[in-house]
Amino acid sequence: MSANRVELVLASDQIDPTAMISLLGQPADESIWRGEVLPSSRSRRPAREHACVFRESARSTDDFAYALLSRLRSRVDPMLEGLQGLAEQGCRVKLSVVQELSDGNASDGSFMMGQEWIDILARVGATVDVELISAG
Numbered sequence: 194m195s196a197n198r199v200e201l202v203l204a205s206d207q208i209d210p211t212a213m214i215s216l217l218g219q220p221a222d223e224s225i226w227r228g229e230v231l232p233s234s235r236s237r238r239p240a241r242e243h244a245c246v247f248r249e250s251a252r253s254t255d256d257f258a259y260a261l262l263s264r265l266r267s268r269v270d271p272m273l274e275g276l277q278g279l280a281e282q283g284c285r286v287k288l289s290v291v292q293e294l295s296d297g298n299a300s301d302g303s304f305m306m307g308q309e310w311i312d313i314l315a316r317v318g319a320t321v322d323v324e325l326i327s328a329g
Contacts, residue, residue: 196293196326198250199261201269201319203276204242205284213245213284217275219268221245258290258304269313276317286319293326 203213210224223246225231228239247268249261269276280286290304314321 196291196328197252197257197261198248198289198291199258199265200249200287200289200291201247201265202244202287202289203246203279203284204244204287205279205282206242208279208282208284209243210245213243213279216278217245217272219247219272222248257292258306262290262304262306262310266310266313273313273316276313280317280319286314286317287322288314288319289322289324291324291326293328 205213206227210221210226214221214224223244225240225242225244225246227241227243230237230239247265249264249268251257251261276286288310292304313319
């Protein structure tokens with residue numbers, strides 16, 4: 194998986210991925226079932242909750258956040274009513290921005306998020322997680 198990515202993560206103790214996807218009307222890039230041990234898990238612990246992940250990633254870091262956030266938003270817009278419904282049912286929503294920083298890339302890790310994203314995140318009560326990874 195690319196280190197440079199943005200993800201919209203939906204998590205719930207009660208609502209399983211099949212129900213989430215049914216309400217959203219779009220397949221997730223990754224579905225996680227409570228109790229499942231993910232192949233990527235270093236701890237090999239079972240997932241504590243159900244989750245659906247919608248992901249956009251890129252190898253290049255040039256203007257990465259803006260481009261990936263734009264691509265993800267084009268996927269999120271048609272799901273907005275479903276996202277709001279899931280949030281009202283107790284589903285937690287998180288936007289995760291992960292960027293690898295190195296001497297060879299143009300980015301310093303900063304990015305801007307447009308008002309449209311702020312409105313979407315507020316509408317569904319989402320949290321935002323930003324992770325900058327040093328490559329060197």
